[in-house]
Each structure stands twice: as C-alpha cells, then as structure tokens.
Amino acid sequence: MGFADLLNEVGGFGRFQLIHVTLLSIPGLLMASQNLLNNFTAGMPGHHCTIPNRTSIASSHNFSLSEVDDRQLLRAFIPMDANGIEFLKCTRYVKAQWHLLKSNISAIRPTNFTDFETEMCLDGWTYDKTEFLSTIVSEWDLVCTLRPLKQMSQTIYMGGVLSGAIIFGGLSDRFGRKALLIWSYFQLATLGTCTAFSPSYVTYCVLRFMTGMAVSGVILNAVSLKVEWIPTKTRTLVGTLSSFFFTFGQMVLAGIAYSLRDWRKLQIAVCAPFFIFFLYSWWYSESARWLVLNRRSDEALKHLHRVAKINGKPEKIEKITLEVLESHMHKEIQSSKGTYTAYDLIRTVVMRRISLCLMIVWFSTSFAYYGLAMDLQKFGVNIYLMQIIFGMVDFPAKLMALGSLTFLGRRVTQGTCLLMSAVMIFANIFVPTDMQSVRTTLACLGKGFTSASFTCVYLFTGELYPTVIRQTGMGFVSTMARIGSMAAPAVLILDEVMPALPSIVYGGAAVVAGIIAFFLPETLNIPLPDTIGDVEEKWTKKKPNAEKQCEKEMEAFQKNEGVHEDDGKTIGLKVL
Structure with missing residues (x-):
C-alpha cells in the first residue's frame, strides 16, 4: 500500500x-x-553597406538614377562575391564604380569586382525588410x-x-x-x-x-x-x-x-x-x-x-x-x-x-x-x-x-x-x-x-x-x-x-x-519511488534471497518490537 x-x-x-x-x-x-x-x-536579414548621398554622387557623375533599378545601382557601390551573384555584406567601394553599370557585367570576370579599392561599412548597414521588419541584428x-x-x-x-x-x-x-x-x-x-x-x-x-x-x-x-x-x-x-x-x-x-x-x-x-x-x-x-x-x-x-x-x-x-x-x-x-x-x-x-x-x-x-x-x-x-x-x-x-x-x-x-x-x-x-x-x-x-x-x-x-x-x-x-x-x-x-x-x-x-x-532501469507500469531506498530496492541487481530477507525482517522486528494501546488491545509493532 x-x-x-x-x-x-x-x-x-x-x-x-x-x-x-x-x-x-x-x-x-x-x-x-x-x-x-x-x-x-x-x-x-539580408544586408549591405549603407551608401550615403547616392543621388548627389550620381549627379556629380552625370548619371541618372532613374535609368537603373536599385539592385543594378548597388553594383557601382558594393563589390560582388567571387561568383558574381551576391553582394558582399561587409565592404563597399571607396569610390563609386559607375563604369560597371555601363559595361556588359556578364562579360567582366567576377574577380574583377574585387580589384577596386574597398573599405568597411563606415556608415552602417541597410537591411532588407522582406523577411523581418526588425530584429536585434x-x-x-x-x-x-x-x-x-x-x-x-x-x-x-x-x-x-x-x-x-x-x-x-x-x-x-x-x-x-x-x-x-x-x-x-x-x-x-x-x-x-x-x-x-x-x-x-x-x-x-x-x-x-x-x-x-x-x-x-x-x-x-x-x-x-x-x-x-x-x-x-x-x-x-x-x-x-x-x-x-x-x-x-x-x-x-x-x-x-x-x-x-x-x-x-x-x-x-x-x-x-x-x-x-x-x-x-x-x-x-x-x-x-x-x-x-x-x-x-x-x-x-x-x-x-x-x-x-x-x-x-x-x-x-x-x-x-x-x-x-x-x-x-x-x-x-x-x-x-x-x-x-x-x-x-x-x-x-x-x-x-x-x-x-x-x-x-x-x-x-x-x-x-x-x-x-x-x-x-x-x-x-x-x-x-x-x-x-x-x-x-x-x-x-x-x-x-x-x-x-x-x-x-x-x-x-x-x-x-x-x-x-x-x-x-x-x-x-x-x-x-x-x-x-x-x-x-x-x-x-x-x-x-x-x-x-x-x-x-x-x-x-x-x-x-x-x-x-x-x-x-x-x-x-x-x-x-x-x-x-x-x-x-x-x-x-x-x-x-x-x-x-x-x-x-x-x-x-x-x-x-x-x-x-539501454543501461537505465525500466519504469513501465511501476509505481513512483518515494525514497532513495525504494530506488535501490526496485532496481538493484543483487537482491537477497527470500530466506535472508526474512531473517533481516525478523531481526528488525525483534530489535524494534514494542506495544501500542489501541481500543484496549495490545498490538505488536513491527518497524521495517
């Protein structure tokens, strides 16, 4: 019980x-x-170096921003990777490379994109807000x-x-x-x-x-x-x-x-x-x-x-x-x-x-x-x-x-x-x-x-x-x-x-x-253990045989035997 x-x-x-x-x-x-x-x-989120004053830079080079979309425009400011597919995330050109927009980009070897002088993102980053509007990044x-x-x-x-x-x-x-x-x-x-x-x-x-x-x-x-x-x-x-x-x-x-x-x-x-x-x-x-x-x-x-x-x-x-x-x-x-x-x-x-x-x-x-x-x-x-x-x-x-x-x-x-x-x-x-x-x-x-x-x-x-x-x-x-x-x-x-x-x-x-x-004990349909003794008793590998167990219980009984008054009857207590 x-x-x-x-x-x-x-x-x-x-x-x-x-x-x-x-x-x-x-x-x-x-x-x-x-x-x-x-x-x-x-x-x-996707990101690249922030390009300050793009409009003024374009005007000074007699270049109309309406002629190209934003991604094409970035080619003048941001280097591309070795495959010529993605823009680099942590660098930008020191000077805008407008000739890259007027050239046949596909005819230029990808490695050429990194031949120009670059610098770190000194003005921060611009983030793509398609997937996330704002993150801790x-x-x-x-x-x-x-x-x-x-x-x-x-x-x-x-x-x-x-x-x-x-x-x-x-x-x-x-x-x-x-x-x-x-x-x-x-x-x-x-x-x-x-x-x-x-x-x-x-x-x-x-x-x-x-x-x-x-x-x-x-x-x-x-x-x-x-x-x-x-x-x-x-x-x-x-x-x-x-x-x-x-x-x-x-x-x-x-x-x-x-x-x-x-x-x-x-x-x-x-x-x-x-x-x-x-x-x-x-x-x-x-x-x-x-x-x-x-x-x-x-x-x-x-x-x-x-x-x-x-x-x-x-x-x-x-x-x-x-x-x-x-x-x-x-x-x-x-x-x-x-x-x-x-x-x-x-x-x-x-x-x-x-x-x-x-x-x-x-x-x-x-x-x-x-x-x-x-x-x-x-x-x-x-x-x-x-x-x-x-x-x-x-x-x-x-x-x-x-x-x-x-x-x-x-x-x-x-x-x-x-x-x-x-x-x-x-x-x-x-x-x-x-x-x-x-x-x-x-x-x-x-x-x-x-x-x-x-x-x-x-x-x-x-x-x-x-x-x-x-x-x-x-x-x-x-x-x-x-x-x-x-x-x-x-x-x-x-x-x-x-x-x-x-x-x-x-x-x-x-x-x-x-x-x-596989070395853990199985607990399927086993009552929860309440004490450490329960754990050792349930899952120890070497359990004493019945005779030794009875001897231990009898010894414990003799050692802790006592009497208790309950409704006028004397009841022997066995402490296990």
Whole structure:
C-alpha cells in the first residue's frame, strides 16, 4: 500500500487530474517560443553597406538614377562575391564604380569586382525588410565583425536556463513545486516583457538570462506537479499528450512571428500571457507526496480531500484520515526525516548509475535537437514555413513514441529515438548540397526523433528519481541539457574546418547516448519511488534471497518490537 493506492481511491485520473494537467500544459504553447525565439528575434536579414548621398554622387557623375533599378545601382557601390551573384555584406567601394553599370557585367570576370579599392561599412548597414521588419541584428548591427554576438545572445539565454535548472531544482524540493512554479510564471512574464524595451544589447542579454532561469522553473515544476498527481497507468499517455502543447507551440510561434515581424512586439506577444498563467496558477494543488514527506501531512490531507470532492468521490473524504494517509506512507515518512542534497544523486549504486546515464542522455538529446532547430535559415526555405514544418513533424514522431512507451517501455524508446536521430544526421552528410529538399526532409526526421527523445526523457527522469529528491535530480540532469544547448551553436563553427564535421559531432553524441540509455532501469507500469531506498530496492541487481530477507525482517522486528494501546488491545509493532 502506498500513495498510488490513495490516488486510485480518490478517483484515479478523474476530473481534477484532467483540469490540473490541462492548466499545467497550456503554458507549453509558449514555452517553445522561449527556446526557439532567437530564430526570429535574432534573424539575420539580408544586408549591405549603407551608401550615403547616392543621388548627389550620381549627379556629380552625370548619371541618372532613374535609368537603373536599385539592385543594378548597388553594383557601382558594393563589390560582388567571387561568383558574381551576391553582394558582399561587409565592404563597399571607396569610390563609386559607375563604369560597371555601363559595361556588359556578364562579360567582366567576377574577380574583377574585387580589384577596386574597398573599405568597411563606415556608415552602417541597410537591411532588407522582406523577411523581418526588425530584429536585434538590425537593431544593434550584429553583423560582420559583431556577428558572433547573434549566437552569443542565445548562448546567454541557455546559460540562464542552465542556472535556473540548478537553482530552482533544489529550491522546489525545499519550498514546494507550486510556490516555485508560481514565482517562475511571474518572473518570466515580468522580465520577458521588459526585454522588449531593452535600450541596449547588454540589457537585452541580462534580461534574457533571467528569463531563461524562469523557463527552467516552469518546465521542471510543471513536470513534477503532473507526474506526482497522476496514477501509474496513465503517466505515459498524459506525459506524451501534454508534450503536444510544446509541439503545437512551435507552429504558434511561426504564426505570431509572421504576423508581427518586429522583435519587440514578438517578445511581448510570447511573454505577456504568462501573467494570465500566474493568476490562475493559484488554483493548482501542491504535491501531496511532497507535503507528506516534508512533515506537512495536514495540508496533504486537505489536498486529497479536495481532489476526492472534484473527482466526485465525496464518500472518500471521511474514510481518508490523517492516520490512513500516514500509514500508507509510513516507510516514506521515516526515510524522509533526513536532509537530501545533490550528493545523494550519486551516493548509492543505483542512483549513481541512473544519474550518470541520464546526464549523457539529456546532454545529447538537447545537443542534437538545438543543433538542428536553431539555424533554420541554413535550409534555404522561408524561415516561417520551416518552423511550421519542424513543428508538424513532431506530431507523428510523438505518436510513435507514445505507442513505443506504452508497449515497449521507456528504455527501448529512449535508446531507439536517439539512435534513429543519429542515422538521419549521418545520412544528411552524404546528400549533395544541391538536393535541398532531401536534406530538409532528413533534417526534419532527425529533429522529430530528438523531439520524441525529449518527450521520453522528461517522463523517464520523473519516474526514475524518488519524490524526496525528484526536483533536485531533474534540475541536476537537465543541467546537462542546457550545456548541450549552449554547445550546439558553437559546434557550427567547425564547418570551416570540414563541412560535415558538425553533423559528425551531433550524430556521434546521439549514438553514444542511445547506447547508454539501454543501461537505465525500466519504469513501465511501476509505481513512483518515494525514497532513495525504494530506488535501490526496485532496481538493484543483487537482491537477497527470500530466506535472508526474512531473517533481516525478523531481526528488525525483534530489535524494534514494542506495544501500542489501541481500543484496549495490545498490538505488536513491527518497524521495517
């Protein structure tokens, strides 16, 4: 008998769980926006050096601007690349080369375009507003020598997500899931909205860092509040279906970004709604498991009675008393009297194996996912359309993961998704660059498998770690995911050494993690562990035989034997 039995008594997956999970999942529509926002707010528009006083320059050379269009006119001011197709982005001619307009351009060797004296863009840049009206790139001229700052903004944001995983993970095990989730909503709404009014790049990065911290707080605590109120048999279905909110959110982001095309308006649109989530989050019920294990059984009992009432089981209110609750969780209460730190994640054999394996799985999943998802402009397809395609491919991938999680288990699903994503990434290496549609298809499939891996690992991790240290564990291993997301953009620099090298690194990491995933314990249809002892007992490889186990129990009984008066009867107590 344990807490899972109490959940079944108060209605299992009833009306309360449905409302609770839905309200916790709705913010997921905009959580995808936070992580992928850089694709649009930091989009790289077409640009070239600004040419000052073109009209006066043309007049001084007796040249009419009405005779040529803008693109032709640029030939007199901006050098072209070695192929004579695109204008260079970071240089211009010192003097206008009007003769290039009057000459047969096709007859001039492309290399001749660079034979004239050039200079840097001293008067700034002119940006093409076809795809984006305004981005932080055009706002603060993050091009040419400052181009690395574009990716730096995403790295700083992911650094905030990393810090939030560490900080909020431990705090929520100490102060509760609900309190930290409410605070995270408020922090994300306030600082995310303020980011839209950033007067400088530095201010923007600081606010994005703080927003990233709040994103971790929302994700980690929402996952735990879902898992800890859901019966064992429905965890897989609920975990997968709720992840569809994140998937659909990717398409919502594309729609909002296409409608606004201004980074400041987009920033407000995806952050301000969290004020609404903050307001209704007070309806949530704190995890009864956490309350009992933190010696707040009275509050836990009130939440259980509330759940029973909402689920249409009012008769259970009188039957479930404080004594019943504590008797169901007697062993967990005894084990929770100590304090737990991150060291407990690696102190015992099984916990150590779980933590080390999950660190690798989280890192590689995030590493491969953001390696594919954070550079949509490289595919040569409209970025808004590409975002929708990347979101749509997640639906069949997650449905496939749902079936696999239900019938094959967590371990097989996790390992297979990672290995299949590696296959797609490696296959893309051998596809010629001119076969863009094939490359895009393989990239979408790879992203779909990594997305399915994310769905599995969130559920898997919540089931592997015990209640007393679940949030600390989630924060600890998801830290590796944030490191992976921070490292992913930096790996793209390796394409200067060899174009296929980034794909080799992404795919290699997925292969290693896929193999490592098969060393994790299976949790399909297994009740959530509440203590570290539960974890060691369930998944230790060397279990004592029945005879030795009985001897240990008898020894414990003799050592802790006692009497208790209950209704005039003497009852022997056996402390296990």
